[in-house]
Amino acid sequence: MANNVQSIEKNIIVKEYGTHVKIIMGSTYCIISCSIHKLSEFVKIVDSMCSKGWDATSGITSDDGMVFQSMSKMSINNNQSNSN
Numbered sequence: 001m002a003n004n005v006q007s008i009e010k011n012i013i014v015k016e017y018g019t020h021v022k023i024i025m026g027s028t029y030c031i032i033s034c035s036i037h038k039l040s041e042f043v044k045i046v047d048s049m050c051s052k053g054w055d056a057t058s059g060i061t062s063d064d065g066m067v068f069q070s071m072s073k074m075s076i077n078n079n080q081s082n083s084n
Contacts, residue, residue, distance in 0.1 A: 021045050030054070032069045042067060 006014050008024075015023045020038035023045070024031050032049070034042035046056065046069055054071040061068045 017041065017045055023049075027073075028075050029057075029070070029072050032071065033066050036062065036065055036067055039067065042069075046071075 008014055011026055013025050015025060017023070018038075018041060021032065021034045021041050024033075030049075032042065032045055034045075049071055050056070054073045057070045057072045
């Protein structure tokens, strides 16, 4: 569960999980970041997001002691139009 949630722009929120994992999230796209020293927490969050219908969109990236994973989720409108 997120210990801190804040809105940074309309429809964009930042969720912090502990002190090491952060998600910048829109309605259909998000970026998860984490310190390379807490990868087990990162994996737990990515697994949790996948179980909630999010898909990893590319390989993992790292920079300056952090790892990043982008994820996407089809909007409800896209799901309805694709089912017709």
